Amino acid sequence: MAVEALFGKGRTLTPMKWLYQKGQYAAQEMVTLIGPRSRVISNLRILGPCRELNQVELALTDAIALGFEIPIRLSGNITGTPGCMLMGPNGFFEMKEGVIRAAPHVHMSPDDATFYGVKQGDYMKLRIGGPCATIFDRLLVRVHADFRLEVHIDTDEGNACALQSDTPVELLK
Numbered sequence: 001m002a003v004e005a006l007f008g009k010g011r012t013l014t015p016m017k018w019l020y021q022k023g024q025y026a027a028q029e030m031v032t033l034i035g036p037r038s039r040v041i042s043n044l045r046i047l048g049p050c051r052e053l054n055q056v057e058l059a060l061t062d063a064i065a066l067g068f069e070i071p072i073r074l075s076g077n078i079t080g081t082p083g084c085m086l087m088g089p090n091g092f093f094e095m096k097e098g099v100i101r102a103a104p105h106v107h108m109s110p111d112d113a114t115f116y117g118v119k120q121g122d123y124m125k126l127r128i129g130g131p132c133a134t135i136f137d138r139l140l141v142r143v144h145a146d147f148r149l150e151v152h153i154d155t156d157e158g159n160a161c162a163l164q165s166d167t168p169v170e171l172l173k
């Protein structure tokens with residue numbers, strides 16, 4: 001429904017780049033997000049495939065610049081979160097809720113969970129090396145048969161520890 005409102009009747013998302021998690025992709029389609037004080041972020045990439053709910057994940061720096069006060073939530077847990085207006089080439093779509101800062105988390109398969117001795121909903125630590133070395137103490141564990149081992153943190157979290165593609169990292173129980 002959101003895709004048709006934004007991009008036109010009959011339109012669906014077009015995969016542009018497949019992500020590491022099975023079946024997940026960055027779409028060609030992009031939207032403009034309009035915040036509470038009419039400030040905007042344009043060229044916001046859409047991730048597919050479509051879900052039952054619409055969700056916008058922002059880093060805190062971007063949220064503050066837009067005038068949002070957003071809670072830290074697990075993806076999909078959006079009850080009571082702020083909404084926003086989205087603008088696409090075909091029109092607008094109002095989200096009543098769904099703007100969050102995603103909780104730092106790690107995806108893993110049941111085999112990975114056994115290896116680390118953790119289960120869905122546990123927290124792990126992520127030790128990050130390099131010149132701004134730090135440890136994230138609350139990395140939420142998400143376990144699913146389709147998941148591949150991958151940590152998801154946002155741009156603020158990555159920039160705070162100067163994360164590069166060759167920065168050494170270690171998952172700790």
Ligand SMILES: [Zn+2]
Binds near residue numbers: 105107152
């Ligand atoms: Zn994730």
